[in-house]
Amino acid sequence: MITTHAVPIQKEAISLLKFPVDPVRLKPDHQRERDRAIERAMTLGNTERHKCRILFKDSEGLKVVETTIWSCDKQNIVLKYGLTIPVSRVVSIEMH
Numbered sequence: 001m002i003t004t005h006a007v008p009i010q011k012e013a014i015s016l017l018k019f020p021v022d023p024v025r026l027k028p029d030h031q032r033e034r035d036r037a038i039e040r041a042m043t044l045g046n047t048e049r050h051k052c053r054i055l056f057k058d059s060e061g062l063k064v065v066e067t068t069i070w071s072c073d074k075q076n077i078v079l080k081y082g083l084t085i086p087v088s089r090v091v092s093i094e095m096h
Contacts, residue, residue: 005062007064008064011079012083017060024056024090024091026091038072040093042072051067051096052094054093055092056085062091067079
């Protein structure tokens with residue numbers, strides 16, 4: 001689902017981004033699929049150091065980052081160095 005419209009960024013640049021409070025609009029089925037993918041990516045990240053692609057929207061538009069998810073809760077995905085992406089701004093997770 002990663003689109004060509006997404007701007008690739010390095011995970012270190014996430015701390016410089018601004019995230020709107022409003023969630024991205026997803027259909028309920030897509031939202032459940034996204035949430036399951038986040039959990040799976042976190043499990044694989046912790047057990048096998050498996051990377052994933054995270055497609056998300058900041059205040060400027062679609063971005064994509066390739067990284068390992070270390071932990072998550074209902075509000076945030078936590079990456080290495082304590083960097084976070086709000087779950088509400090994540091469009092999809094792609095395992096590879």
